[in-house]
Amino acid sequence: MTLLEELGRFFPPGRLLHKPGELVPYESDALTAFRARPLAVVLPESHEEVVQAVRWCARHRIPYVARGSGTSLSGGSLPIDGGLLIGLNRMNKLLRLDPQERIAVVEPGFINLQVSNAAAPYGLYYAPDPSSQPVSTIGGNLAFNSGGAHCLKYGMTSNHVLGAKVVLPDGETVVLGSESLENTGPDWLGLFVGSEGLLGIATEITLRLLPKPETYHTVLAAYDALEKAGEAVAAVVASGLLPGAMEIMDSLAIEAAEAAVRAGYPREARALLIVELEGEAPQVEAEARYLDEVIRRSGAYEVRVAQSAEERLKIWKGRKAAFSAVGRLSPDYIVQDGVVPRSRLGQALSEIERLSARYGLRVANVFHAGDGNLHPLILYNGRVPGELERAEELAGEILRLCVALGGSITGEHGVGMEKKAYMPEMFSEADLEAMRRIRRALDPFELSNRGKMFPGGEAPALHQAGPHPLERAGIISRE
Amino acid sequence: MQHKIDVEKLGPQGEIMAHAIEACVHCGFCLPACPTYQVLGEEMDSPRGRIFLMKEVLEGNLNLEEAQPYLDKCLGCQGCVTACPSGVPYGELITTYRAWSETKRHRSPFQRLFRIGLQETLPYPARFRAAVALGRLGQPLKPLLPPLLQAPLELLPNQLPKAEPLPELVPAEGEKRARVAFLAGCAQQVLQPGFNHATLRVLAHNGVEVVIPKGQGCCGALAMHTGERERALRFARTNLEAFAGEYDAIITNAAGCGSGLKEYPLLFHGEPEQEKAQALAARVKDIAVFLAELGLKAVPPLSRPLKVAYHDACHLAHAQQVRAEPRRLLRSIPGLELLEIPEGELCCGSAGTYNLEQPQIAATLGERKARNIIASGAELVVTGNIGCFTQIQSHLRKLGREIPVLHTLELLDRAYRQSPILPGR
Ligand SMILES: Cc1cc2nc3c(=O)[nH]c(=O)nc-3n(C[C@H](O)[C@H](O)[C@H](O)COP(=O)(O)OP(=O)(O)OC[C@H]3O[C@@H](n4cnc5c(N)ncnc54)[C@H](O)[C@@H]3O)c2cc1C
Ligand code: SF4
Ligand code: SF4
Numbered sequence: 001m002t003l004l005e006e007l008g009r010f011f012p013p014g015r016l017l018h019k020p021g022e023l024v025p026y027e028s029d030a031l032t033a034f035r036a037r038p039l040a041v042v043l044p045e046s047h048e049e050v051v052q053a054v055r056w057c058a059r060h061r062i063p064y065v066a067r068g069s070g071t072s073l074s075g076g077s078l079p080i081d082g083g084l085l086i087g088l089n090r091m092n093k094l095l096r097l098d099p100q101e102r103i104a105v106v107e108p109g110f111i112n113l114q115v116s117n118a119a120a121p122y123g124l125y126y127a128p129d130p131s132s133q134p135v136s137t138i139g140g141n142l143a144f145n146s147g148g149a150h151c152l153k154y155g156m157t158s159n160h161v162l163g164a165k166v167v168l169p170d171g172e173t174v175v176l177g178s179e180s181l182e183n184t185g186p187d188w189l190g191l192f193v194g195s196e197g198l199l200g201i202a203t204e205i206t207l208r209l210l211p212k213p214e215t216y217h218t219v220l221a222a223y224d225a226l227e228k229a230g231e232a233v234a235a236v237v238a239s240g241l242l243p244g245a246m247e248i249m250d251s252l253a254i255e256a257a258e259a260a261v262r263a264g265y266p267r268e269a270r271a272l273l274i275v276e277l278e279g280e281a282p283q284v285e286a287e288a289r290y291l292d293e294v295i296r297r298s299g300a301y302e303v304r305v306a307q308s309a310e311e312r313l314k315i316w317k318g319r320k321a322a323f324s325a326v327g328r329l330s331p332d333y334i335v336q337d338g339v340v341p342r343s344r345l346g347q348a349l350s351e352i353e354r355l356s357a358r359y360g361l362r363v364a365n366v367f368h369a370g371d372g373n374l375h376p377l378i379l380y381n382g383r384v385p386g387e388l389e390r391a392e393e394l395a396g397e398i399l400r401l402c403v404a405l406g407g408s409i410t411g412e413h414g415v416g417m418e419k420k421a422y423m424p425e426m427f428s429e430a431d432l433e434a435m436r437r438i439r440r441a442l443d444p445f446e447l448s449n450r451g452k453m454f455p456g457g458e459a460p461a462l463h464q465a466g467p468h469p470l471e472r473a474g475i476i477s478r479e
Numbered sequence: 480m481q482h483k484i485d486v487e488k489l490g491p492q493g494e495i496m497a498h499a500i501e502a503c504v505h506c507g508f509c510l511p512a513c514p515t516y517q518v519l520g521e522e523m524d525s526p527r528g529r530i531f532l533m534k535e536v537l538e539g540n541l542n543l544e545e546a547q548p549y550l551d552k553c554l555g556c557q558g559c560v561t562a563c564p565s566g567v568p569y570g571e572l573i574t575t576y577r578a579w580s581e582t583k584r585h586r587s588p589f590q591r592l593f594r595i596g597l598q599e600t601l602p603y604p605a606r607f608r609a610a611v612a613l614g615r616l617g618q619p620l621k622p623l624l625p626p627l628l629q630a631p632l633e634l635l636p637n638q639l640p641k642a643e644p645l646p647e648l649v650p651a652e653g654e655k656r657a658r659v660a661f662l663a664g665c666a667q668q669v670l671q672p673g674f675n676h677a678t679l680r681v682l683a684h685n686g687v688e689v690v691i692p693k694g695q696g697c698c699g700a701l702a703m704h705t706g707e708r709e710r711a712l713r714f715a716r717t718n719l720e721a722f723a724g725e726y727d728a729i730i731t732n733a734a735g736c737g738s739g740l741k742e743y744p745l746l747f748h749g750e751p752e753q754e755k756a757q758a759l760a761a762r763v764k765d766i767a768v769f770l771a772e773l774g775l776k777a778v779p780p781l782s783r784p785l786k787v788a789y790h791d792a793c794h795l796a797h798a799q800q801v802r803a804e805p806r807r808l809l810r811s812i813p814g815l816e817l818l819e820i821p822e823g824e825l826c827c828g829s830a831g832t833y834n835l836e837q838p839q840i841a842a843t844l845g846e847r848k849a850r851n852i853i854a855s856g857a858e859l860v861v862t863g864n865i866g867c868f869t870q871i872q873s874h875l876r877k878l879g880r881e882i883p884v885l886h887t888l889e890l891l892d893r894a895y896r897q898s899p900i901l902p903g904r
Contacts, residue, residue: 017521021545024535025528032480032505043521070522071507090520111511135507260564327504327565332481382481 003060004040007084010052015090017041026085029072033334033388034417038065038079043087047165047173047203053086054201055171063450066201068109068137073335074410075417076144076196080450086201088139094118095204102209103162103179108139108202115207124209127154130412131320138205145194147412149245149319152370153278154210156412158193165204166192169443179206191438196414197449199442213244213278217288218312221300222269226250226353226365229271230346232298233369236275237342239294241287244278246370252329253322253366253377260325263318266302273300273369274315322366323377330362330379332388334395337413338402342372351401352376359394361387373411374402400425415453423455480505480530484537491749492575496537499572503530504565512562514826515552518843523549526559526569533576543583550576552840554833555704556826557797570798571745574703581706597832598707602665602697602714604642611639611669643672649679649689656686656773660726662718662740664733665697667865674865677892678732678766684895685776689730695721698731700739703746704831712750715743719755729759732766732888734794734864735831741799765795766888767863771804778894781814785900787890788818788857790848790871792864793826805863805887812894820860821851829870841870849874852882859901861887 008016017023018040027035039062044050057064063083070077079085091107094114098104099122104115112133115126129148130136136146142164147156154160163177177189192199223229229248236246249257249272254265265272277284277291295303306312326333340348349365352374356363364377376398380391399409399422409415409422423432436454439446480503486493509526510516516525523532529550535541550573557570586594600610645663659682663675682689699714718740722729731737740763743756750756764772789809795801809817828834828844848871852860860875860882862868872884883901885893893900 017523019545020541021532021549022521022523024541024546025522025525025531025549027531028505030504030506069507069510087522092520132507135510260566321564324504324506324508324564325566327502327506327567331501333504 003062007040007042007053007056010049010056011042011044015043015045017043026067026070026079026087029067029070029075029077031073031075031078031416031418034075034078036079036081038085039082041079041085041087043090045090047167050086050088050091050167050201050203051171051173053084054167054169057084057447058170058445061445061447063447065449066108066139066143066197068140068143069111069132069135071132071136072140072144072416073337073413074415074419076414076449076452077140078417078452083450088137088201091203092137097122099124099209101179102211104207104209106138106205106207108142108205109137112136112138112141115209119209120212123212125212126160126207127151127210128157128160131323133320138207139202142193142202142205143195143197144412144414147368147371147373149247149274149316149368150276152246152368153242153244158190160208161189161193161205162208163206164189164192164202166200166202168200169445169448173203174200177206194414196416196453198439198453200448215278215281215284216244216306216312217277217284217291218306218315219273219275219291219295220265220304220306220315221273221275221295221298222266222302223271223273223298223300224269226271226349227346228299229273230349230369232273232295232300233345234343235294235298236291237370239290241277241291241294243275243291243370245274245276246368247274247319248272248365248367248369249274249319249322250365252362252364252379253326254318256325256329256364257318257322259328260321261317263314265318269302274319276312319366323375326364326377326379329364330381332380332382332391333364334378334380334391335413336374336376336378336395336398337411338374338376338399338407338409339411340372340374340402340405340407342370344405345369345372348374348401348405352398355394355397355401359390361391361394363394368411371411372407374398375411396422417452420453420455423453480534482534482538484534489537489579492579493537495568495571495575495745495748496533496579499568500530500534500537502565502567503527503563505531506565508564509559509562509569512558512824514554514556514558514828514844515840517825518840519552524552526563526567529553530567530569530572533572536580537576543580544585547580547584550580552837554793554826554828554830556793556830558793558824558826561797561800561824570742574742574745577704577706578708579706581708594705597835598702598705598710601701601832602699604665604668607666607669608639608642639669640672642669643676645675645679645691647691647693649683649691651686651688652683654686655688657727658688658690659728659730659769660722660724661689661691662695662698662722662729662731662736663691664731664736664865667733667736670869671865671886673889674732674886677886677889678730681770681888681892681895682730682766685770685773687773690724690726692721692724698736698739699746700735700742701831703739703742708746711746715746715756716752719743719752719759722759723755726762728764728769729762730764730766730769732863732886734765734792734799735866737763737765738794738798765799765801765804765863767795767805767808768801771807775808775811775891778812778891779897781812781894781900782897784814784816786816786818786856786858788820788852788855788860789887790820790827790852790860790862790867791823792862792867793830795863796824808887808891809861812891815894818855818857820848820855820857822847823851827867827870827874829864829866831866834870842874845870845874846878849878849880853878853880857882859890860884861890863887
């Protein structure tokens, strides 16, 4: 029996894909700079089928990658050449919703936004709101500890996951966490969240739901300089207010968002700041007066306050579409995801502006200013020889800048393929070794998402100049 | 997305395809909007996956036949276009690609015959009538026929309404506010001649003089969307002639025909008639848009309150981005409560001849749409497209729910004439 025939015992033909036409669409996630063709793709529909797929991999020492919606921006769900890709998008059921306990139990392919939709009739919602929330899966969110605009106040995915059923790389099933916030013993779940698919595959996830805020106060402030917007954020933080979200977009991002969804932003602004207060009406009202004062003093030349739910949604729609909308301005771009201390936002932004000029590449900025999470989008044209390399170099410089300012190389998009070469800039060799040992304790053959997150390994780092040996051998390619 | 497509070799059509592929950043925002991804749950049947497949074929890395099954399953509904933040003109891509690939792909003689059969009947009212009659004769043979032929028989109506020829000119009632040309459509004239008569009455009542130019024919959308470019060009040339006069607008009352006319610039890209095609496309307006802009004369109140769901036809909502205007017209009918259909942006599965070529997916989507309509609590559904009308009506019936379906203009016409809206009341 061939390997595939054996796999075929567990998966019918429509859910075991291996022909070129079936595999091509799975070759990349949202970072198309990398491509690899897996041996096969399976589309399990139950926990048991995931176990069978993982056991098959363990039996034959075949590396595998879990995939949700494939919106990773760091190559996290990039397949492994000759490995198995386990697509979880069909495991998309809501298993239980308990409004009393305020929890939802979902399969890993359940879409983030659907959680809030399902909870809405009970006045509840799921707080983490990555811009990709209409598309990205809870499994992917968990693996990357995804965050969004509103994580400033409520925390990232890790703060909202109570438990997970996980298939370990040897095919065993464990249940991590529980339905309650209080747990004894080591925080295994905490270790799993954000582990980028290296420690196993979650097949059932218990999420915490929150009561929907009674009211919002959404302010849109326009500035004639990016730095001023950055300073405004520092001023809001210093004032002691804790907004639900604080986001900045620069002029390129504004242009793209306007082109995509006509959000009605002031087009000539060099920077826009969105600040949103949320909570009970009397409290929001009191805070709003204070916030308006702080914004007024920050040098904004135009301030708008959303007067209705529609106006609020419109403001957010532009922000949430901004990433992909940048595709309208440039055939190619690299999204970076670094973190700097909020107090140094202004400095980081003017430094990025300087770098952008030096490299002769446009950089659009749209980011979670409230927690210092930058998302510079480096625009380039891959068809101009050398531009991709320059863009990658610039991306690297920006990450180094973040570390130098006391921040981090990733806020929420994960390390994946893209940033593994930068791990040593943030972690000492001893730190990395400790991480490797944890991984090998669970996965001695490094089957689960092999080649990601850790520096070295068999896949190239994005910043390397010239083709990597594996590229020359035709095993991977970047477009 | 970067590509290595040899644009020069492919000519003007190559530019269109390369441009669309370039704009895609592979972000996946289109996945939830794609009916086939929702139903089939695999990346090959998603917009992003299809773009990737087309790119690989055009670059010469993938055999055309390998990609074909997934591209054939695309409804052309353009739900992905609405969802895409990056502005990928997917509709232009798939239409152009289908024309490009049609000449190169393998089809069995039987499939070819079937396709030619459709192309030679549907766009011609007289032939279509004859075919329906023939089809009824064929009903008893249905179980013996190959599946490809069973689907069309299933969709044929039991009885066709009488043919009611249209005049060449309908004068405006009262003060003349505008003068327009009207595209009568092809299959719609046979299946639901009432749509056109209702439309003409409402236009006349609102002071619009309507010319129905002689010599017009099928808009060509059917041929265009199935890769029959030469045939589409023939139809389109006829219409460029027929609609050459001076009009305030060229009106369509079938979403598919409206978007078909608006696609003429794409069809004629690189042809001598390119400018003419642009001029024509610029004047095309769906009836709902035209009336909403003109401003309706007051509509008398309904005899009793009525809950109405408006179904967005893909070729209005996605292909022409027309959503607000039909709703505005409906809201101007006093006593009418407008309801939204859950998952309203998802295609009903009709999609031109799709329900004939991919009957299973079409049926799944049709049933899903019917269930959503029932869930909306509507007493009546209205829509602006003949294809959706037929599909929705048949799937509501299959579920045993006789919620009546009307064209938006039929409802408006009945409201003006104060005739009963629902049958038997
Ligand atoms: C336009 C755009 C905007 C974005 N905005 C944001 C944002 O605001 N905030 C943010 O944090 N991210 C954002 N992202 C990145 C991305 O959407 C998130 O990382 C998301 O969590 C990925 O989900 P997914 O379902 O697409 O996962 P995939 O991309 O399929 O997978 C991501 C990782 O998770 C692993 N994985 C998937 N499912 C499981 C599972 N069940 N168990 C274990 N591991 C699993 C994969 O192996 C991979 O390593 C954005 C992406 C795009 C394209
Ligand atoms: S939403 Fe647009 S850019 Fe994103 S993958 Fe789909 S088609 Fe491509
Ligand atoms: S046109 Fe419709 S079916 Fe085709 S890819 Fe787009 S959304 Fe999917």
